Amino acid sequence: MSTLVQTWLASSPSTITGLHSGDDPAELRFRTWAQVRESARELAAGLAHAGVGKGDAVAILAGDPGDVADLVQAIWMRGASFTMLHQPTPRTDLQVWLDETREVITMLDAAAVVIGEPFVSALAGVGDLNLDATVVSVAELHGHDEVPLVDIDGGDTAILQLTSGSTGTPKAVEITFGNVEQNQRAMIDALDASGYDVAVSWLPLYHDMGMIGLMILPMLENVVAVVTTPLAFLRKPQSWAELITRFGGTATAAPNFAYSVLAKRLRRAPEGTYDLSSLRVIINGAEPIDENSLDLFLAEGARFGLRPQAMMPCYGMAETTLAVSFDSPSRRYTIDTIDTDAVESTGVVRRVEESTRTHVRLGRPVLGLELRIVDDSGAELPADHIGTILVRGAAVTKRYLKSEEGFVSAVDANGWLDTGDLGYVTTDGEVVVTGRKKDVIIVSGRNLSPTVIERAACSVDGVRPGNAAAISYRRLDGREGIAVVAESELADDKAQADRIHDEVARAVFDTVGVSVTAVTLIGKGELPKTPSGKIRRHSAAELVDAN
Missing domain, CATH: 3.30.300.30 (ANL, C-terminal domain)
Known part of the structure; x- marks a missing residue:
């Protein structure tokens, strides 16, 4: 039995802290975690009525983070797994999106597809969705008699996380409840998290950093979460800073580009517009990190109380549930300036005073995760030698789900996962990612x-x-x-x-x-x-x- 999620679902959640959510940052809805749990129990009864049981897969298409929080808990109460479907935008070709979504749902062998707003309205005029699964709206899940919790084990599937590969062929990472538990422990340890944290996010919930890092982690810990949508950020990037100011945000996360975008808004803002002094953890990950972007963001944020040591470059992926390595929350990140000719010709890192090539160090591997660098023959390389990054640990997936092949192994006979990333480890154990091997x-x-x-x-x-x-x-x-x-x-x-x-x-x-x-x-x-x-x-x- 999972010692974390099963126990958590059976416990009494907080009646004080909770979730602020919605698409409009100015009008977020607040519910305590106890109220979220109450709603989830009702949805779990609706899922049972729809035939969802232990081991089933459920696909979610919902834009309201509040609906998603309820559904995640409800699906886990049924002993099932969830998959966040990629969401269509106003520019999406709906026919192409439908064709791709049908392929994903077929791959999942989904027992149900749950649709929430704004997609219930958006898809109303599309006609027959012709999805090979029971399709039910969030509203239709209400109004059923409560059902008991279904027991779940650490090896049961919790999430089938769609990957963001370069091809159109769908693939999902199997994340078990045991994986979730280990990642939770590792992240709490790496971030030095406490019950007083306030997480602020606009990240898409179909991406692991948004879902696991800034929805599930706060939810499991009963800390305050402020979650709006990517569209809210795109409409008004400075709303991110406004939410941090309004709620006293202590933790947030985003890909590198978002910090460049926000820095430009901070530059134009009058003194005293924002208060970013409460931030102690600013995670930067999910894409290559540019030193110039970090410098610009920290320089512009300094006028509003932003502390440079809060910036935490990191390395993560769906295959490790989320976290691979994190920098320390108590110091400023470190830059490696390396000899371009040497690294391109020999793969050996030699540090110099000036160079056109710099890399941001991404901290040390998190609790419970092993990492090593190997050459093309699989031999382990010493520090400061660039090679393929392999990882192993209790948070690492064991299987992928593929469209044509079903479940296939993700690791070798010794449990090592080939990340497909190139990088090196410094002499003091910090991880540096230099790029994707195939690119x-x-x-x-x-x-x-x-x-x-x-x-x-x-x-x-x-x-x-x-x-x-x-x-x-x-x-x-x-x-x-x-x-x-x-x-x-x-x-x-x-x-x-x-x-x-x-x-x-x-x-x-x-x-x-x-x-x-x-x-x-x-x-x-x-x-x-x-x-x-x-x-x-x-x-x-x-x-x-x-x-």
Whole structure:
């Protein structure tokens, strides 16, 4: 039996702390965790009426974080697992989304699909959804007699987390209740969390950092959670700072790009507009971390009481339930400035005073997780040697669920998971991620990091920050080269586009010493990305214009 979730579901939750949630940050709804539990019991009865029982999979399509919190608890009360479906946006082709969603639901063999607002209304005119599962709205789950809790074990599936890979073929990470428990312990330890914390988030709940880090973790610990939606952040990025100020937020998290966006809003804000002094944990993860973005955010936030040591670069993934490594909440993060030529030619890290290549250290592996670096033959590498990152531990998934194959092993015979990431461990045990193995660009025997090239491209005025893709591109003479695809709101202005083209080419050459074969400018929002916002580099290759 799970010693955490089962015990938690049977306990009496807080009647004081709770969840502030909603799409409008100015009008969030507050319910204590006791009230959330009461609602969850009612929904669990509705799920039982719909035929959901132990071991079943339930898909959730709901935009209100409050509905999601209720459903997570209700589904676990039934001994079932949940999957957050990727959500359509106003720009989504609904037919394409439906086709992909049907494939996911078929892969899950879902017993039920629960739909909440705004999607009940949004899909009302679509016609027959033709989903191969019972479809029920959140409203329809109310009004049934309460049912007892279903026993759950540590090995039972708690979450089937959709991954954000570069292909359209669905895949889910199996996260057990035992995985959830170990990750919870590791995160509490790494963050030095307490019952007085206030977590503030706008992250999508179909992504592991938003769901597990800023919804489930506070929920299990009975601490205050303030959860709005990605749309709220996109409409008004400074609402994030407003919520931290209003609720005295102590912990928050986001990908690197979001801190760049917020920094620009902080720069324009008058003195005293916000109070960020309460923040003690600011997690930065889910995408490559840019030193310049961190410096800008901390510089602009300092006027509002932001402490630099609160910024915690981290490394995590769905396959480890969430956490892999965290920096310390009591010190400022560390930057490695390394010899570009040495690392590209030998894979060995040599630190120098100045370089075009820097990496942010991501702290030490969390409690209960082992990490090692191996070469292509599987031999373990010493400190400061770049290789493939492997992880092992009680929070690490053992299986993937794939569309055609069903459940397949995610780890080797000794329990090691190949993350697909490249990186190294410093002599004092800190983890540094240098990129994805499949994305490395090899030119004239040099291993070039696409992240370094993309940062150079994004330094050009007119290129949207965080919206450039660097990919390998074969030149007319047959040799390997570099192509850059970048978003710009000036893409249709020929004079400006020509300037940006030339400046991107120059910036990349100055950074890596290799000429760019092709620079392609596209409009805002046209760069292919996963539902969680990661760039699909291989899909971006199809947009390259060699002219």
